[in-house]
Amino acid sequence: MAVGWLGWPPDLAWRTPLPELFLxxxxxxxxxxxxxxxxxxxxVQKEKPKPSTVAEKLRQVLTGKRAA
Known part of the structure; x- marks a missing residue:
């Protein structure tokens, strides 16, 4: 995701902590x-999603765990 969608070089993608990647x-x-x-x-614009919501959904996809 970091290399493809964000366009980061591979070495930067590997060194970036996950919270920064989610941001x-x-x-x-x-x-x-x-x-x-x-x-x-x-x-009509819908309500802007909270960053924690988007990050949580991505975290669920990457870890395979559902929110409680």
């Missing part, structure tokens, strides 16, 4: 939403 992914998602030239469907 970078959250920022990338937010940036992609803000720079979307087509806007949101219907012109």
């Amino acid at each position: 970078a992914v959250d920022a990338r998602i937010e940036w992609a939403q803000m720079t979307n030239p087509f806007g949101t469907k219907g012109g």
Whole structure:
């Protein structure tokens, strides 16, 4: 994910702690939403997800564990 989607070099990706990686992914998602030239469907923006929510979902995918 860090090398492909974020475009980081492999050595940086391996040295980055997971919390920083999750923050970078959250920022990338937010940036992609803000720079979307087509806007949101219907012109109504939905509530911005909390960074901890996005990070938690990614953590669940990477670890294979479900939230309690």
